Amino acid sequence: MPLARTRELLTTAHPLFAFNVITTEHAEAIATAAEAANAPAILQISENAVKFHGGNLTPLATATAAVARTSTAQLALHLDHIESEELLHAAAAHDFSSVMFDASRLPYADNVKATAEAVRWAHRRDITLEAELGRIGGKPGDAHTPGIRTDPTEAARYAAETGVDALAVAVGSSHAMTDRTATLDHTLIARLREAVPVPLVLHGSSGVPDAELRRAIAAGIRKVNVGTALNKAYTGAVRAFLEAHPSTVDPRKYLAPAREAMASAVAAYLRLN
Template sequence: MPLTTTGELVRRAAAARSAVASFNVITLEHVEAVVAGAESAGAPVVLQVSENAVRFRHGRLLPLARAAVAAAEHAAVPVALHLDHVRSDTLLRQAPDAGFSSVMYDAARLPYAENLAATRAAVARAHARGLWIEAELGRIGGKAGRDGPAGRPLDPHAPGARTDPDEARAFVAGSGVDALAVAIGSAHAMTTRTAALDHALLARLSAALDVPLVLHGSSGVPDRELAAAVAGGIAKVNIGTALNIALTGGIRAYLAAHPGAVDPRHYLAAGREAMAATVAALVRVVGGSGRTTA
């Protein structure tokens, strides 16, 4: 079916007190697995390409983007494309023509005032091209946020990072972002599902903000915590490392059982199937607003 937009999927999910699952993809196998898993669960999905993934692909956005667009157009469920953790203005400018309807602009490494100014400028550029834009905000322990090297804030999704509701309200109003990723206890690149979320803080953030809330670093969050976060106001759930764990595990298992294998189609198929199963399971946990099947 035709590409849909991230903004539409997130707005629909937020209105239903549900969430849309958004998966970071690196290879064609990731793309195919995410679409297959979403089709199995009968729910819409967002394909996310990060700036790091573009860097891995020799700095070229279009090869993976065009593959994602083609997969989305042949999917049996609605699929949107999102450009994730963008710092490059050049990459931001390329997004609309490459099929992306949304961008997560990442200036969270900067002190608050600089983050706000950079994000406000990015929002103006993005909105002028019809892009829906997400940003993130968080400080260590909700304090001044100058605990990092050279007076920089630490990663908003480092252990202990939290988003202050009053600061978040001012940031959204001052920047004009369409959604905000909040720091409530998850962390990027976790390989164990042991994160405990601050649901009381999430309730305060949900009450303070009038834009959809996003959870980054969701691979490390247990199912029960994810479901509670969605019930508490999270409308977009970002997942990346969980796919890589599944891909690697599927390939390792295949090669262990077939030590003489050399045809990559065989072990990549095993990895793709493992990723698709992970996608389907997580989409069901998150809720998948707008299901196309019962």
């Protein structure tokens, strides 16, 4: 099937789930679950994943696109948390229909300037541009406190000044959580939804319980990003297999159950759709 485009999925899928890809097994697991659920999804590659692959986007992007094209599900490709201008510009050559350009570490005025430039570049190429305002936390140097949450008035101004197509907001989730104990500020989500004219994105969703996710979606979250939950399932399956079969050396033996475990994790999120 031809690759779907993020812009179209954002208007037709509510919510739209986006899952991080680090290895080909991640992409295959996401596609398998999306096919079984008959649900669209986004396969997203982060700048950190590109760094893991030696800074070379091409191999992982090519493999992920191939998985998506041979799937019967509606799947789009997205670059996530991109700070490098060089990597942003690589999106156009690698089938990505959307990019999350992350200038959230910068002061507000610098964030606006850098993001507006990224938006202009992306729109000339029909690429959807997502950005972040506030600090979602869970990355080096971040502090996950109420004081860094996204202000609705500032968010509305930011959307107008940058022209972004979607906005990641800080409402209580945090990246890299392995326990699902996060509590979201649903009142803030509703206020943001009223103030901001573009789709809202929830990052760090792996740490958010199902009930909290459902409330967030009802309050106005449109796109839900999931990464750590897949890695937790993947690693747990590999660990369990090798503990039970310590003499195994063929990686296919333990990567197969790891891929299945990731597919189950993806399916659980897609059932919230």
